[in-house]
Every structure is written in C-alpha cells, then in structure tokens.
Amino acid sequence: MQEDGKARFAFGEIMVHQLSSFLRQTLPRVPDWIVFDYAAYWAPRVAAEFGVPCAHLSIFNAAVLSFIGPSASLMGCEGVRATPEQFMELPEWVPFESTMFYKPYEARELFKPCVLPDASGVSETYRFGRTLEDCQLIAVRSCPEFETDWLHLLGKLHKRPVIPVGFFPPSPPESETDAESESRWRSILQWLAKQKPESVVYVAFGSEVKLTSSQVHEIALGLERSQLPFVWALRAPADSHGGPAALPEGFEERTQGRGLVCLGWVPQARLLAHPSMGGFLTHAGWSSIIEGLALGLPVVLMPLLFDQGLNARNLVERKISVEVPRNEEDGSFTGEGIATTLRLVMVEEQGQPLRAKAKEYREVFGDEKLHDRHVWEFLKYLIEHRRQQA
Template sequence: MEPPKFHAFMFPWFAFGHMIPFLHLANKLAEKGHRVTFLVPKKAQKQLEHHNMFPDSIVFHPLTVPHVNGLPVGAETTSDISISVDNFLSEALDLTRDQVEAAVRALKPDLIFFDFARWIPELAREHKIKSVSYMIASATSVAHIHAPGGPLGISPPSYPSSKVFFRGNDAHTMTAFYKRVCHQLTTGFKSCDVIALRTCKEIEGKFCDYISSLYHKKVLLTGPMLPEPDTSKPLEEQYWSQFLSGFPHGSVVFCAFGRQTVLEKDQFQELCLGMEMTGLPFLLAVNRPRGSSTVQEGLPEGFEERVKGRGLVLEGWVHHTLILSHPSVGCFVNHCGPGAIWECLMSDCQIVLVPILNDQVLFTRLMTEELEISVEVLREKTGWFTKESLRDAIKSVMDKESDLGKLVRSNHAKLKEVLGSPGLLDGYVDNFVEALSDLINVKKI
C-alpha cells in the first residue's frame, strides 16, 4: 500500500538563498502528493510565489517579523540589511516563535523543516510532531565545523586531503559564519529527529557519513534539488538571448554572484575590468555596487564603450539555468553558492570560482583541489582579487590547449555523467520522501 500523505511545515532562515531552496524541496514533496505550509516573512511572499509550482498544495503562511533594536525599520530578510546586521535579524526570527507555535497548534502538521531556528525541535516535541534539520549548505562546510579549531574541536576522520585548508583572508571570512551559525546548527542537529542535507553521496558521501556518526542520527540526502525550468518566458524571448546568439559555441563567459552579494565599488570595477581583459565575450549579472544608484553608475570610466558589442552588464538576478544552457556560453564565474554550484555542475560550462562568504570557501576547495573540476581565482592579502588574477583564471580554462583547462573539463564531464545517470536524482527524492513517511508512521504507531 502507498504510505499516507503527510503535511509538512517549512521554516527557513529569512534569506532568499535559503527560502528558495526550501521551496524547491516543497515542490518535490507536493509533486508526490504531500501538503506544505511555508512560513515566510510577509514581504517575501510575493517574491517567492513564482517559485511555487503547486499552489494548491503549497500554502504560504505569512509571519510578522518583530522589530528589534539595531534592525532597520521594515527589514524582514537579509536582502534588506547588510551582513553586519544579520545577528539582529536572527534575534527577530527567534521572536516569531509564538506565531510559529500558533500555526502548528492550528494546522497540526506531521513534521517541520528548519535550519537556523534551534528551538524548533523543542516546539515540535511539545506538539508531538517530528523535526527535520535541513541544511542547504554543503556537507563539506557542515563537517568542518567539527574540525580542529572548530566549535567542537573534533576532527572529521575522513576529511579531504591536507590541501583543503583556509588560506589568507579565508579564516577572517569564516569568523562571522562561526559566530552566527555554529551554535544554531549544532544545537539543531543534536535536538532534531533527523538531519537532511542538500547533496548527494557521489560528491560528499564521506562528509555525510561523518555527520551521521557524530550525531548518531540518520542523515537523509535530497540530492541537489535543482529548480524546475522556467517556462513562463521562452529562451528566445529573453532580452539577452539575441546578444548570446551572436557568438560562437562555448565562447561566452557568464558571471553572477547571486542575490545577496553586494560589492564595494572598487571590487565591482576590478571585476568588470578583469572580464574586459579576457578579450572574450561576456555577460555579467550583478547587483549595483554599494553607494551607486545603478549598475551603470558604478562602471569603470569608458568601460561600456570599450566592450560594446561583446560585453553586456545586467543588474540583478537572472535565470542561471537558461543562460548556462545556451550553446554560446562556455564558462560560469560564480561565488560557489549552494544553488549556483549545482547549476554549473549539471551544465557543460567551465567553472571559475570566487568564494565570498563562509561555506563557499570550503566547497570551493573541494571543487578545485579534491575533485579538480574548477579553478579558483587567487586573492590578494586584501581578501579580494585583481583584474589580472580573474583574467588568468578564466583564460586558463577557456584555452582549449591549456593542460589545466583539459583536466577540469574532463573531470567535470565525468562527474556530470555520473550525476546525470538515469534515475539518480529522482531516486534521491523518492528515497527521501519514503524515509520521511517512515519517520511519521513511527510517530503514529
């Protein structure tokens, strides 16, 4: 007999980089016939609705984000604040506990997914439901929290080779991550009923096994949870499609750093100049630099005229999957964010990485030094890169005669073939849903 359908709550951290992957998972659950109530800040709902592929099964439940001292008035997500104010938003999230509990009491879900709200397992036990700690960050970075110098001071027995360590400013980059996340994550892992990770064993199996052994809990894997293709606007109707179509196969460099990354003006200009110096056609999709009212305002002097016809700069987020699938695109420069990395793994593009925050640094090391399927842009002591180092990294993989380019292209193709094998990713989803059903049935017996 088919197991009974369940009702899941989802309560992710108030960042679109977390809410959207949670919603991708919600879509997979809804596709299997399950119901989802998605707890979300009021203003964020409108920006998330177009990601909801099953509006009859996935219902948004808006939350009022309380104001706390230090948090800008009206701020509800990390998009509304600088990273230095994240702790205040975390405090505001904790203050929504009464609203979350009222929703649980009224709607009586079977289980609740969370990431940074460490109090969810306690609330779930009080109401006799199961809690799932779902982490969208790489298992590599989660495991490193327990490495020497990490909060628990325990070394993962199967950690990657000694090459994978912080260098230069990386340690400084990770400090904020430790302070804000480690306590929430480790507390949540200890208290939840089951741990779930957005990864697959073919890439991070040894880290998943380590986390399971450390917490003596089952670790469920969802696979990469790639977004559904956006069919609302055909590729040929996208306004950048005509630009891309004017270049040879695999010649265009696409660069994007996600929704959350806002660069300083000098960093932004160094990025633009590095793209220009490659001599290759490029598409750059970024947020406006700090202090500029538009992207164009922040561009280097004379830049637009010099790259006219071969370089296009777009402001804000664009649909990565559509761009990466275009035959003219041959390289993806990105920040190694959880979503971007899976998108480029499943593409045919060469991969150039510029990690900016916390877990991005560690997954970059795995990609470049363990799996050898990408290159990392070298940084200066300032923590940023020069236009020359960006140019050199891109050209090293785009040059068809480059030994490094041949190596990463070959390794990437082999891994993509494994990940794309028939039934692999669907199998992760099937096994995940089956395990959740078993968890709930145990509760009901």
C-alpha cells in the same frame, strides 16, 4: 550586528508563539514531521512539546557541514574553535586528508558575525549547533555519487540519520511566452545565437553579497583583458548607495559587440543553458555550482562569504575547477588574475582536463532521475518513521 542579534531573538520568540499556536490548532492529529532549513533552532523545541519529530534540510553539502563540526563544538563545548586561526586548518574530527579549510581573510571575516555572541547572548554557530542537536534527522542537498566519505562522516559526527536528498538540479528552461519578458531578453538571446558554441563566459555573483566598486572595477578589467565573449549579470555595488556600478572609463565602448552587461535580474538558468555558454565565473555558492555543473560548464570560482570558500576548495581539490588568485591576507584580486584564470579554463590547452571533468560531472549533477530518486527515498524514510498518531 548587535542590532541583528536583537532582531533575530525577537523574531525567534514570535515564531515560537506562531508555531506553537499552529500545532495546537492541529490537535489531536498533529503533523507527522516538521522539515525546516538553516538555523530555525527554536523549531525542534516547540515541536517536541507536541511529540512531533523534526528534520533539518541543510542548504550546505555534507563536506561543508562536516567541516562546520559536531553540535558540541558549535555550542561551545568539546572541540570548540575559539580563534580564526582554527578555521584555517582541517579540524581534528576529519579523519582523511583534505585541503578544504578557510583562507586567512575568509576566517577573519567569518569569525565575528558567526562565532562571537551577538546581542541575544548567543552566536550564529550556537544556534546552528542547537538546530542539529535537537532534530531527529539531517537531510543534505547532496548525493553519495558525489561525496560518500563526507556523508558517512557527517552521520558519525551527529549520531543520527543523514539522508541525501539530491542536488535539486534546475529543470530545462521553458521558452518565454510573456511578451514583455521575451522583448526584454530577445536582444541578448539574438546576440548569444551569433556566438560560437561554448565560447561565452557567464558572470554572476548571487544576490546575498554585494561587491564593492573596486571589486567591480577589477572584474571589468579582467573580462576586458580576457578577450572572451561574456554576459555579466551586474548588481549595484555595496558602496554605490543604490546607484549604477561605476565601470572603468571606456569599458563598454572597448567591449562593445564582445560582451553584454545586464543590470538587475536575469534569467540565469536560461542563459546558462544556451549552447554558446562555455564557462561560469561565480561566487561558489552551492546552488550556482549545481546550476553550472548540471550543464557541464566549467566553473571559475571567486568565493565571497560563508560556505563559499569551502565549496571552492572542495571543487579545486577534485580538479573540477580553479579559483581566481587572491591575496590570502586581505582577499584582494586583480583583473589580470581574473583574465588569466578565465583563459585557462575557457580556451587554453592546459584547461582541457578541467573542461572534460566538468562534462564528466554533468552525469551526476544533471541527472534528474537520480536526484528524483533521492527525494523519493527521503520521503519514504519520513513515511516509514512518521509519528504514530494516537
């Protein structure tokens, strides 16, 4: 992590020079705005030298950004959180009740890489606070139809315009025309075509974090014990040194015909949109949640890092989803817990309200016209408040 801090500092210095050089070349007619995502905390400082305003386009939703807190707290001033335990409760600046906070194992895993200073002398939270403090506008991948209260709170915390830009839901997948791609996925699509409507669970945990071999083992046991049809997009575990995942002995033979394990990249949007898909076991990344709910799929959540735990609490609180049971001290889970949760969401009578709620939220998450309108409103704001050129 110390090496990462040194590399990030060096990268930031390079980017300061690059952005400054670019803006100098555009003189006398510099850009009207600079829009940037995540923690490019160096961008507003450079832009200000040329009189260019900056808009931060957040990859997090408004609820997560509000929990993260105001800039002063992030930069070590008023309201600063100095222990992991302070992330296990609702912060003082949230004026309404919510269960959206970290579990003990999540808070401890988050604290060192994000809150403690690295080799550059500052922390990841400081960089993010600097980003939010120095930009003139915060754009959020969300919409008031989903989280009005959180968007309103976010504006109060940062005392600057907060504009929702919609969810950017995935467009309906086009048919594959490339012969190699079609050949590669034909057998999977043929298998899906034989399954009952809304009967298959899709399993994927993103690309940012790799599971351990023991976690892969428990997920496999859970899928086997669930007795549900499944498609599992499986990546090599973190401790496999690039080798294939070690599935339980006999797993593929015992699940043959009922489940598919796909190694490497898969056309996720296309698979999720298939009529046979009935649920999504995911890491609770915001993009994956949007993909699932845009199609009306109930999501089973197993968060792994960063904002994912907060996303999971948010959806559970809204009764849209459920989490896989975890040991709150070490984050461990069991195959039995996965199997029970999957069956609850996919087939059991008790899970019917969750399935109905997911279809209800499809009207918000999957409404392309609604989200296009939010994008246009964002662009309209940028045009109306653009820099006045000399």
